[in-house]
Amino acid sequence: MGKATTCILAIESSCDDTSAGVILDGVVLSNIIASQAIHAKYGGIVPEVASRMHQENISLVVDTALKEANVALDELDAIACTTGPGLMGSLTVGLSYAKGLALSLEIPFIAVNHMRAHVLSHFIDDPKPPFPFLCLTVSGGHTQVVLVKGNDDFEVLGQTLDDAVGEAFDKSGKLLGLPYPAGPLIDKMAKLGEPRFKFPIPQIEGLDFSFSGVKTAIMYFLRDETKKDSAFIEKNINDICASIQHTLVEILTRKIIIAAAQYGIMEIAIAGGVAANSGLRDKLTSLSKEYNWNLYFPAMQYCTDNAGMIAMAGYLQYQAGNFSSLNTKPYVRGM
Ligand code: KG4
């Protein structure tokens, strides 16, 4: 490797994915992700188990990220790491590792906000959205419409008042007997079905979201139908999945339409795990024709939690001279 202008190692461990990546002059060279399948048997993430798994995985994940990028420790200019929002124990594992490495290599430490990094994942590949743009950040922990005015200038216009949309996918899937995380499975089965069952769209003012009512409606619907026919779910699984997905996508896209009109912005981006959903992508694609939007989807590997997006956020902070103290603490909430 020739001498890098800026080479950064990034670490992400906010939830249940242990990830490390290397970025060289704004180009992501590696993005290694170790997912924790163990949570499937509990039907959701067990925080204690997640932090222990991060501890088991982190050294190998970091070594692999450096090896794949063909970068040695002494070539690094900074270490970036997610400091929140996320699970306290999970964050602490990545953060301690990152701080330790920065301290021993005597290079700067860069604290990265996970939600901002999801938005900045759009700057990894082309085409990159011009400022200002709207970003719908949709994951297992968050649902936000963000007005992005610059690399470091974010305004949250609306967010969920209860469950995140990924959680709504996962909890609905649980009611159907699907393993965690159910989002990708619902997506797959929805492709084979028709959205012929109707669930209510919540009437929430402004740009905020709510998903708990839909989840309850689905629960009562399934209870009533399975009382009449115990094989109802089995017989109609594809149509039920298509109906759930249709409803959740409808809730999300209605707010984007309002935000785009209200702020007069035609540049629309989506980020986060649920941005992988094909129903959401299809619906936004058809809306973009109707409203003349320019759409931005990150590559699939940069939608779900990944260190590539932390590396990009870290690189932009490095360029701005935005370094962090080794006393930086992890946090559960905040953008
Ligand atoms: O961004 P992410 O990896 O982690 C969080 O920060 O939460 O998002 C994970 C969420 C899970 O709820 C998962 O079910 C959902 O993203 N997800 C999907 C799809 N792929 C992942 N939901 C719907 N359709 C998908 N294709």
Ligand code: ZN
């Ligand atoms: Zn995330």
